[in-house]
Amino acid sequence: xxxxxxxxxxxxxxxxxxxxxxxxLIALRVLFGAGVPDTVGLGFSPGSLSLALTTLVGxxxxxxxxxxxxxxxxxxxxxxxxxxxxxxxxxxxIRRHQLWDWLGWTMLALLHGMPLPRMRRSFVxxxxxxxxxxxxxxxTFESSRFCxxxxxxxxxxxxxxxxxxxxxxxxxxxxxxxxxxxxxxxSLSLVFALAAIAGAVQFAVAxxxxxxxxxxxxxxxxTAAAGSLMMRAVAARYWEMELMLVCSLAExxxx
Amino acid sequence: xxxxxxxxxxxxxxxxxxxxxxGPNTMxxxxxxxxxxxxxxxxxxxxxxxxxxxxxxxIKANTAGSPLVRAIFELYNVVSxxxxxxxxxxxxxxxxxxxxxxxxxALPGFKLTKTLDEAVAFAQQAQATEDNSGKSQ
Numbered sequence: 001x002x003x004x005x006x007x008x009x010x011x012x013x014x015x016x017x018x019x020x021x022x023x024x025l026i027a028l029r030v031l032f033g034a035g036v037p038d039t040v041g042l043g044f045s046p047g048s049l050s051l052a053l054t055t056l057v058g059x060x061x062x063x064x065x066x067x068x069x070x071x072x073x074x075x076x077x078x079x080x081x082x083x084x085x086x087x088x089x090x091x092x093x094i095r096r097h098q099l100w101d102w103l104g105w106t107m108l109a110l111l112h113g114m115p116l117p118r119m120r121r122s123f124v125x126x127x128x129x130x131x132x133x134x135x136x137x138x139x140t141f142e143s144s145r146f147c148x149x150x151x152x153x154x155x156x157x158x159x160x161x162x163x164x165x166x167x168x169x170x171x172x173x174x175x176x177x178x179x180x181x182x183x184x185x186x187s188l189s190l191v192f193a194l195a196a197i198a199g200a201v202q203f204a205v206a207x208x209x210x211x212x213x214x215x216x217x218x219x220x221x222x223t224a225a226a227g228s229l230m231m232r233a234v235a236a237r238y239w240e241m242e243l244m245l246v247c248s249l250a251e252x253x254x255x
Numbered sequence: 256x257x258x259x260x261x262x263x264x265x266x267x268x269x270x271x272x273x274x275x276x277x278g279p280n281t282m283x284x285x286x287x288x289x290x291x292x293x294x295x296x297x298x299x300x301x302x303x304x305x306x307x308x309x310x311x312x313x314i315k316a317n318t319a320g321s322p323l324v325r326a327i328f329e330l331y332n333v334v335s336x337x338x339x340x341x342x343x344x345x346x347x348x349x350x351x352x353x354x355x356x357x358x359x360x361a362l363p364g365f366k367l368t369k370t371l372d373e374a375v376a377f378a379q380q381a382q383a384t385e386d387n388s389g390k391s392q
Contacts, residue, residue, distance in 0.1 A: 085361035086354075121332070124358040128328050131357060132288065132321045141282070142320055144353030152356075 016180050018056070020187035021063030025055065027195040030220070031202065066187045071150075073112035074186060079148035080105055081116055111193050114186075115236045116149075117243075126247045130156040133250060137162065153239075157246045168249055175245045182238040189231035196224035260287075262294050264302040270378045271303045272311045272371070273330075282320035291326035296333050308339040308385050309378040313371045319350035324357055335364040340381055342366045344374035 084105075117123045130152045131144045137159045147155065157179070161172050199221040206212060260281055263274040273295060281287055299310055312330065314323075327343060334341045346354060346367060354360060360367050368374040 079356060082356050082358055082361070085358065086367075089361050089363075089365075090367040121335075121362065124328065124362055127357045128321070128325055128359075131353075132325060135321050142350065142353055144321065144324075144356050145350070147353075148356060149358070 013180070014060075016184035016187070017063030017067060018059050019063070019184065020066050020191055021059030021061070022055075023188060024062050024066065024191045024194075025059055027191055027224075031195060031198050063187065066190055067183055070112070070183060070186045070190055073108065073190070074114065075148050075150045077108050077112040077114065078116070078150040080108060082149065110197070111190060112186075114232045114239070117236075117240055126243060127152060129247070129250055134159055153243055153246060156250075157242075160246065160249050163249070171245055171249055175242050178238050178242045178245065182235055182242065185231045185235045185238065189228045189235065192224045192228035192231065196221050196228060199224060260291070260294075262298050264298040266302060266304065267375060268379060269304060269307065270309060270311055270375055270382065271299060271307055272313060272375070273298055273302075274313045274315060276315040278316075279318045281316075282318055282322055284322075288322035288325040291322055292329035295326055295330045299330060299333060306386070307382065308337060309342065309381050310334045310339060311342045311344065311371070311374045311378050313374065314343070314345040314347070317347050317349075319347045319354070324354060324359060328359060331359070331362065331365055335362075338364075340364045340366060340378070342368055342374040342378050344368045344371045 127149060131147070134147075134152065134155050135141065135143050138155075143155075144152070157172070157175055161168070199217055203214060203217045203221060206214060206217075260277045261275070265272050265274070275291075275295070295312070303310070310330070312327065327341075331341045341364065343366070359365060366374075366377060368377060
């Protein structure tokens with residue numbers, strides 16, 4: 001039974017969910033003044049074992065939660081980003097955002113902002129092709145309305161696997177591997193962004209209430225923000241790679 | 256017949272205009288994207304004045320879908336290959352969200368307008384600018 005249970009999770013899955021969870025736990029400890037956890041003194045006493053198990057389960061749960069958050073946030077960000085791009089190019093026709101939309105957009109960009117590929121013909125062609133394929137295969141109409149480029153690629157990756165193509169399994173395995181890395185990097189980036197925001201709030205409160213400037217906190221915020229931005233740049237490259245890999249299957253099928 | 260497909264082309268003040276109309280069931284027909292694209296491109300090529308760098312596509316139908324987006328994209332490819340601009344008017348507003356999510360309105364050389372008159376006015380402006388820059392060179 002344990003073997004079956006363990007078999008359900010690949011090592012990459014577990015690590016990609018555990019690692020961001022651990023980083024989030026450590027960030028929480030650092031931000032709330034408990035410092036970096038000291039693991040050197042932990043022996044094999046029942047107390048330390050249960051603490052380790054609780055930490056493990058906690059980190060895994062937080063990792064899963066972060067994964068869902070990242071998927072939802074990135075989906076929303078991509079969708080709004082496409083709308084913004086269309087709005088900038090056609091200000092007369094597309095509805096302008098209200099103030100609340102802009103506030104939401106700013107928050108979303110802070111936490112999930114990621115460079116999208118430039119609006120070149122090939123990117124749009126890939127979107128149109130995926131949309132056509134998804135609709136034809138799933139027998140739905142106008143699914144683009146509720147699909148962002150993020151969903152579209154995910155759906156396409158799942159649906160294109162139904163087509164029996166020679167060598168498709170290798171490409172899809174590679175794409176799934178890249179997708180796992182993408183989610184891992186995005187989860188870490190979210191943790192860093194949250195840590196930077198929480199640190200900035202703490203810093204502002206301390207500066208106003210106690211009139212003191214904590215240099216260590218400034219360094220922490222800057223490092224977390226820079227780390228988050230760098231990881232988003234890496235994530236963007238992963239997303240492009242995944243897009244190219246999966247779309248290569250469609251090219252071979254000549255949809 | 257609910258799925259009639261009609262493409263009319265005309266030249267108004269030197270601007271090629273393609274008028275597209277179809278029934279609500281057309282978007283569900285098999286291979287309609289290829290058919291639409293082929294017809295739009297051939298009408299544009301046949302009716303386009305030699306010096307023109309713009310094209311206006313007016314959609315009269317109330318429904319849209321992936322086949323229409325594909326056809327517009329193919330027409331855009333042909334128009335932009337000559338460094339031209341495609342002005343699209345009358346795209347069904349209920350389906351605008353799916354068009355924006357596909358990224359087509361953000362492409363350089365593709366403009367959306369509400370009405371045909373607006374599209375023609377913009378196209379005339381662009382054509383005049385192009386003509387003037389051609390003369391000065």
